[in-house]
Amino acid sequence: MASTAIDYAGAPAEPLPQELAGPRGARPRRLLSRRNIFLYGTLTVVAIYYLLPLYVMVVTSLKGMPEIRVGNIFAPPLEITFEPWVKAWSSACTGLNCDGLSRGFWNSVRITVPSVILSIAIASINGYALANWRFKGANTFFTILIVGAFIPYQVMLYPIVIILREMGIYGTLTGLVLVHTVFGMPILTLLFRNYFASVPEELFKAARVDGAGFWGIYFKIMLPMSLPIFVVAIILQVTGIWNDFLFGVVYTKPDVYPMTVQLNNIVNATQGVKEYNVNMAATIITGLVPLIVYFASGKLFVRGIAAGAVKG
Amino acid sequence: MGAVSVRNLCLNFGEVEVLKNLNLDIEEGEFLVLLGSSGCGKSTLLNCIAGLLDITDGQIFIKGRNVTWEQPKDRGIGMVFQSYALYPQMTVEGNLAFGLKNARVPKDEIARRVARAAEILHIEPLLKRKPAQLSGGQRQRVAIGRALVRDVDVFLFDEPLSNLDAKLRAELRVEIKRLHQQLENTTMIYVTHDQIEAMTLADRIAIMRSGAIQQLADPATIYNKPVNKYVAGFIGSPSINFIDGQLEIGSDPVFRAGETKISLARYQFSGNGPKPGAVTFGIRPEHIFIEKAASDQPFQAEVDVEVIEPMGADTLVWSRFNGSELRFRVDGQHPVKKGDRVMVGFDPARASVFDAQTEMRL
Numbered sequence: 001m002a003s004t005a006i007d008y009a010g011a012p013a014e015p016l017p018q019e020l021a022g023p024r025g026a027r028p029r030r031l032l033s034r035r036n037i038f039l040y041g042t043l044t045v046v047a048i049y050y051l052l053p054l055y056v057m058v059v060t061s062l063k064g065m066p067e068i069r070v071g072n073i074f075a076p077p078l079e080i081t082f083e084p085w086v087k088a089w090s091s092a093c094t095g096l097n098c099d100g101l102s103r104g105f106w107n108s109v110r111i112t113v114p115s116v117i118l119s120i121a122i123a124s125i126n127g128y129a130l131a132n133w134r135f136k137g138a139n140t141f142f143t144i145l146i147v148g149a150f151i152p153y154q155v156m157l158y159p160i161v162i163i164l165r166e167m168g169i170y171g172t173l174t175g176l177v178l179v180h181t182v183f184g185m186p187i188l189t190l191l192f193r194n195y196f197a198s199v200p201e202e203l204f205k206a207a208r209v210d211g212a213g214f215w216g217i218y219f220k221i222m223l224p225m226s227l228p229i230f231v232v233a234i235i236l237q238v239t240g241i242w243n244d245f246l247f248g249v250v251y252t253k254p255d256v257y258p259m260t261v262q263l264n265n266i267v268n269a270t271q272g273v274k275e276y277n278v279n280m281a282a283t284i285i286t287g288l289v290p291l292i293v294y295f296a297s298g299k300l301f302v303r304g305i306a307a308g309a310v311k312g
Numbered sequence: 313m314g315a316v317s318v319r320n321l322c323l324n325f326g327e328v329e330v331l332k333n334l335n336l337d338i339e340e341g342e343f344l345v346l347l348g349s350s351g352c353g354k355s356t357l358l359n360c361i362a363g364l365l366d367i368t369d370g371q372i373f374i375k376g377r378n379v380t381w382e383q384p385k386d387r388g389i390g391m392v393f394q395s396y397a398l399y400p401q402m403t404v405e406g407n408l409a410f411g412l413k414n415a416r417v418p419k420d421e422i423a424r425r426v427a428r429a430a431e432i433l434h435i436e437p438l439l440k441r442k443p444a445q446l447s448g449g450q451r452q453r454v455a456i457g458r459a460l461v462r463d464v465d466v467f468l469f470d471e472p473l474s475n476l477d478a479k480l481r482a483e484l485r486v487e488i489k490r491l492h493q494q495l496e497n498t499t500m501i502y503v504t505h506d507q508i509e510a511m512t513l514a515d516r517i518a519i520m521r522s523g524a525i526q527q528l529a530d531p532a533t534i535y536n537k538p539v540n541k542y543v544a545g546f547i548g549s550p551s552i553n554f555i556d557g558q559l560e561i562g563s564d565p566v567f568r569a570g571e572t573k574i575s576l577a578r579y580q581f582s583g584n585g586p587k588p589g590a591v592t593f594g595i596r597p598e599h600i601f602i603e604k605a606a607s608d609q610p611f612q613a614e615v616d617v618e619v620i621e622p623m624g625a626d627t628l629v630w631s632r633f634n635g636s637e638l639r640f641r642v643d644g645q646h647p648v649k650k651g652d653r654v655m656v657g658f659d660p661a662r663a664s665v666f667d668a669q670t671e672m673r674l
Contacts, residue, residue, distance in 0.1 A: 205391070207399070209384045211385030
């Protein structure tokens with residue numbers, strides 16, 4: 001049998017006897033197999049389940065109030081109007097201020113940008129020091145940091161109010177930035193430490209022989225190699241801080257409320273008519289920043305998470 | 313004092329003693345190979361010399377200067393790693409120049425040294441490429457170049473060829489040897505677990521086992537007069553045959569295993585001379601001859617062929633002699649097959665006899 005089946009180099013294959021001419025080559029695939037129907041069916045149902053609320057929000061935000069009162073929430077708008085969007089952005093009232101979400105948006109920007117930069121800068125240096133310069137007590141320090149990640153925020157809310165008050169920055173943007181930086185530290189340090197630990201140790205040794213010091217190795221060797229993990233950290237921090245409500249409402253005053261707190265004040269206003277279209281528009285505007293961040297960097301995000309998790 | 317001198321070096325990782333009171337003197341211009349199986353402490357010793365590991369006790373001198381507390385960059389060493397450890401985001405040129413830039417060497421001097429290293433290692437066409445675009449052999453050349461541009465007196469190699477395939481390994485091995493001959497007065501310390509690399513490259517080999525040097529000698533001495541049973545078994549491929557028996561001293565010293573007696577009249581006993589007792593007799597497969605050649609040897613015996621391993625140039629034959637396994641080499645063209653009865657012979661003067669208790673050479 002072997003003599004007929006094997007094609008020796010150079011020699012043409014002999015025609016096979018009838019009984020050996022069975023299946024050959026790639027296995028045929030059917031498009032409408034039971035497996036495919038289940039798979040794609042499930043995916044479609046789940047996708048609709050998640051996208052339907054978004055659809056309702058977009059549609060409602062483009063309708064006028066009379067049309068909303070008719071009650072067909074799934075129906076597309078008969079007359080498209082951008083009035084609610086404009087109102088949500090620039091003239092919706094929260095408490096005494098009637099300048100819309102724009103105030104909260106800029107507050108959130110002024111909170112998010114310094115918090116993200118500061119927390120990532122410190123955490124990456126922490127992670128680098130913990131992974132590559134095994135100083136005395138490094139493990140203890142790391143353990144404390146990790147434990148910090150598991151303490152519920154609620155426990156620390158009031159003590160931090162006191163600390164900020166004593167420092168004289170309670171109710172200011174500076175105070176909130178500080179809080180966000182501190183609370184981002186455990187998870188970000190863990191992220192960076194694990195990433196830097198996966199960088200081959202010999203690279204670090206080679207740089208030391210080449211005369212690079214602590215900062216030299218960090219800036220010239222480690223930083224250029226770790227773009228993916230920085231992108232992951234930026235996404236985590238931007239979405240986390242932008243979406244934060246608790247710290248915003250506890251540590252700031254109405255003038256400097258972040259967007260999320262302001263959105264809540266618009267949507268949950270107990271006086272007057274509920275303007276569903278304005279509420280929907282305001283909610284979408286608030287969620288736009290994290291959405292854009294995800295769409296712009298989704299690929300790098302996945303790559304960075306994988307690079308941190310798997311060695312090599 | 314030599315180029316590199318290690319005095320009473322101890323290194324503990326917690327409770328574990330990795331290096332135990334180790335002493336080593338390396339002459340200027342010498343090629344020293346640290347050889348041992350994994351976990352013997354050879355790479356650790358190299359890292360200590362490089363200053364990448366802080367030692368527990370002892371001193372390290374390089375060029376007569378006490379560098380025990382110096383940073384790696386101040387020790388006058390260049391190091392080549394197994395995984396190449398090239399900086400991935402820099403070009404080859406950037407990799408070569410990195411150390412010099414850190415040392416604030418003037419630009420024209422950097423350019424001159426990079427050009428010279430590139431010429432020596434034949435990597436001029438690669439200077440603008442990134443490490444990812446290079447093959448394994450090219451990467452290792454760049455890694456050697458990175459040590460070369462630093463103009464150092466001592467090169468440290470940490471298993472530099474272990475990641476390469478067999479053919480490239482043989483090529484680069486010769487190139488490293490050539491490089492050593494080309495750079496006069498450059499001391500090289502080379503860590504490997506590959507005995508072929510050790511034998512071919514070394515002026516002297518230090519065989520290490522569990523943190524201590526077993527034997528430090530030139531390759532011929534290591535091969536012919538191993539100081540103990542471990543060294544004898546470690547060096548040589550296929551490995552040496554061991555036969556257990558007794559050493560008896562009549563008019564001449566005689567090794568007796570069962571009914572067989574092997575006269576050791578011409579064997580050079582070391583130190584205190586022969587003393588009777590249980591011993592292990594070691595004879596290398598290459599030193600056993602068969603048939604016609606065997607009849608010229610002082611000792612002969614007949615054995616049955618159990619397994620043959622043809623390797624082209626020669627054939628390795630496994631047989632049994634007095635209950636112990638006996639391996640020997642025959643010419644690849646020589647017809648032998650399983651079940652043959654062949655006459656083998658060897659010269660006991662080329663053998664090694666070890667004390668069965670202490671395993672030291674007698």
